[in-house]
Amino acid sequence: MAHRPIILGIVGDSAAGKTTLTKGIAQVLGEQDVTIICTDDYHKYDRAERAENGITALHPDCNYVDIMEDHLAMLRSGRPILKPIYNHHHGTLDRPEYIMPKKYVIVEGLLGYSTLAARDCFDVKVYLAPPESLRTEWKVKRDTRKRGYTEEQVMAEMQKREPDSEQFIRPQRQWSDIIVSFYPPSDAPNENDVQLNVRLVLRPTISHPDMTKIVDSGSEGNHPVRLELQRDMGKPVDVLEVDGHATSQNVTDIEHTLCNDVPDLFPFCSTNGNPDIGKLVGTTGELLQSYPLAITQLLIAYHVLKAAKIHQH
Amino acid sequence: MAHRPIILGIVGDSAAGKTTLTKGIAQVLGEQDVTIICTDDYHKYDRAERAENGITALHPDCNYVDIMEDHLAMLRSGRPILKPIYNHHHGTLDRPEYIMPKKYVIVEGLLGYSTLAARDCFDVKVYLAPPESLRTEWKVKRDTRKRGYTEEQVMAEMQKREPDSEQFIRPQRQWSDIIVSFYPPSDAPNENDVQLNVRLVLRPTISHPDMTKIVDSGSEGNHPVRLELQRDMGKPVDVLEVDGHATSQNVTDIEHTLCNDVPDLFPFCSTNGNPDIGKLVGTTGELLQSYPLAITQLLIAYHVLKAAKIHQH
Numbered sequence: 001m002a003h004r005p006i007i008l009g010i011v012g013d014s015a016a017g018k019t020t021l022t023k024g025i026a027q028v029l030g031e032q033d034v035t036i037i038c039t040d041d042y043h044k045y046d047r048a049e050r051a052e053n054g055i056t057a058l059h060p061d062c063n064y065v066d067i068m069e070d071h072l073a074m075l076r077s078g079r080p081i082l083k084p085i086y087n088h089h090h091g092t093l094d095r096p097e098y099i100m101p102k103k104y105v106i107v108e109g110l111l112g113y114s115t116l117a118a119r120d121c122f123d124v125k126v127y128l129a130p131p132e133s134l135r136t137e138w139k140v141k142r143d144t145r146k147r148g149y150t151e152e153q154v155m156a157e158m159q160k161r162e163p164d165s166e167q168f169i170r171p172q173r174q175w176s177d178i179i180v181s182f183y184p185p186s187d188a189p190n191e192n193d194v195q196l197n198v199r200l201v202l203r204p205t206i207s208h209p210d211m212t213k214i215v216d217s218g219s220e221g222n223h224p225v226r227l228e229l230q231r232d233m234g235k236p237v238d239v240l241e242v243d244g245h246a247t248s249q250n251v252t253d254i255e256h257t258l259c260n261d262v263p264d265l266f267p268f269c270s271t272n273g274n275p276d277i278g279k280l281v282g283t284t285g286e287l288l289q290s291y292p293l294a295i296t297q298l299l300i301a302y303h304v305l306k307a308a309k310i311h312q313h
Numbered sequence: 314m315a316h317r318p319i320i321l322g323i324v325g326d327s328a329a330g331k332t333t334l335t336k337g338i339a340q341v342l343g344e345q346d347v348t349i350i351c352t353d354d355y356h357k358y359d360r361a362e363r364a365e366n367g368i369t370a371l372h373p374d375c376n377y378v379d380i381m382e383d384h385l386a387m388l389r390s391g392r393p394i395l396k397p398i399y400n401h402h403h404g405t406l407d408r409p410e411y412i413m414p415k416k417y418v419i420v421e422g423l424l425g426y427s428t429l430a431a432r433d434c435f436d437v438k439v440y441l442a443p444p445e446s447l448r449t450e451w452k453v454k455r456d457t458r459k460r461g462y463t464e465e466q467v468m469a470e471m472q473k474r475e476p477d478s479e480q481f482i483r484p485q486r487q488w489s490d491i492i493v494s495f496y497p498p499s500d501a502p503n504e505n506d507v508q509l510n511v512r513l514v515l516r517p518t519i520s521h522p523d524m525t526k527i528v529d530s531g532s533e534g535n536h537p538v539r540l541e542l543q544r545d546m547g548k549p550v551d552v553l554e555v556d557g558h559a560t561s562q563n564v565t566d567i568e569h570t571l572c573n574d575v576p577d578l579f580p581f582c583s584t585n586g587n588p589d590i591g592k593l594v595g596t597t598g599e600l601l602q603s604y605p606l607a608i609t610q611l612l613i614a615y616h617v618l619k620a621a622k623i624h625q626h
């Protein structure tokens with residue numbers, strides 16, 4: 001192997017869009033080179049035991065966080081792990097699985113940034129933070145369609161989990177390099193076919209491409225691509241906004257900047273005519289395709305490929 | 314924890330007496346301070362898959378040796394592991410188990426010394442090498458009484474495994490610090506209640522107590538406790554023989570030497586009136602009690618306790 005595996009984290013609350021975004025980034029990086037790990041597999045208790053103990057899957061005490069840390073460190077150094085398996089379908093803990101990390105490892109889950117030792121293993125840390133109203137909509141849709149719950153059950157479960165979400169999940173935002181929030185435009189009806197905007201918080205903990213050159217900073221308040229200097233959790237960040245109604249013309253410059261820096265990305269540039277970038281099948285089967293999604297995938301893939309270049313030896 | 318865990322290996326072929334000796338040594342060390350790991354848990358395939366693939370459990374390719382290496386290294390540094398579980402009763406691979414190592418870890422199994430990385434994790438390496446005739450007797454007894462096989466099935470299985478025993482199991486003798494061979498006296502009928510002799514090969518890879526002072530080296534060929542300089546696999550070793558008919562008087566000096574060096578052992582000195590030392594319940598329920606067994610347990614426990622002393626910090 002030319003370089004150690006590069007570890008990308010996709011962390012966020014239940015139904016925040018982790019699996020969908022993970023699949024999209026794996027497409028850009030090349031699925032044959034990507035190992036996907038879900039940290040839900042590190043649950044200590046199966047579904048029946050959690051119900052019995054009155055503990056939610058979001059609580060660190062419900063997860064082998066120490067084992068997760070060790071496994072992340074092993075993967076980062078290119079060593080195989082015997083990963084436990086949490087079977088979402090049956091809610092059981094099954095026979096573990098041997099995993100030899102490929103070139104890129106995407107680690108998605110609830111608690112990936114919850115400890116220092118775990119955080120230290122990631123090259124790029126993404127946190128998904130859709131507005132709670134949108135996350136609720138996504139969770140109801142998924143859990144009723146794919147996991148056999150009623151809407152009332154899902155809502156009750158979310159309410160039960162809220163204290164743990166607040167205490168353990170949302171604070172992880174502070175440790176991320178990129179915070180991704182898809183959200184519906186304020187003037188749009190809350191429908192399935194609405195084109196979501198994306199708000200990307202770019203924390204200067206990793207070196208983002210210089211967007212000031214390409215985005216007309218703040219000059220036009222209603223331009224579909226905007227960059228603004230802000231504070232996030234009290235710390236300076238850049239915020240890149242891409243509206244759902246942005247056009248190919250609007251995003252061309254950003255895409256080309258990313259792709260010129262990392263030529264491997266060029267084929268995935270949507271403005272290069274690639275029909276698949278920014279096109280994703282959601283976990284409940286709906287087709288998503290948008291420029292905001294394309295820019296999000298490209299920017300994350302950009303950081304993964306840059307990290308790989310740095311660690312080549 | 315005052316010191317890192319001390320790792321003792323008990324390696325040998327199937328039915329060589331690993332589990333029984335492991336239990337006996339855990340008694341001497343204090344069961345509350347001992348974690349027992351069986352490397353059979355690192356089988357890659359369940360029983361049905363092994364039959365299908367025509368591979369025996371003795372073959373390294375049938376085991377996650379790399380994962381075993383990593384787990385041994387973790388235990389040695391006092392870190393927990395999520396150990397896979399091979400269910401001997403059902404022949405299945407089950408939900409893994411969280412193990413935080415205690416003061417002493419005894420690792421028993423077939424392939425513990427098969428790689429350099431694994432061997433490097435052990436503080437004391439014991440290899441069990443009963444004569445094949447005795448091992449066959451033990452295996453037939455155990456597998457017919459406890460695992461539901463017929464004698465013919467057990468014999469056929471042993472024959473099928475013999476090439477792998479020769480190629481992968483027996484060569485591990487060379488890496489051990491102590492080779493333990495219980496064997497029936499040549500003049501004894503091959504019966505269950507016969508008092509077995511023990512032959513302990515002491516390889517100078519660890520510092521054994523100076524036996525020359527206490528054992529009348531070679532002067533009396535028929536003394537029930539004898540020490541002899543020999544070669545084992547071409548290399549110089551001491552061989553300590555303790556006959557089954559040795560008396561308390563015969564073993565007193567050896568026991569006191571071990572116990573004076575490591576005072577924690579003193580309560581377990583059989584000549585000190587301890588009724589449990591050298592008394593073991595075999596895996597098929599028979600009671601074993603003898604001075605050869607007592608000396609073997611004490612000598613191994615002696616090395617574990619000495620290693621703990623050295624690594625105290």
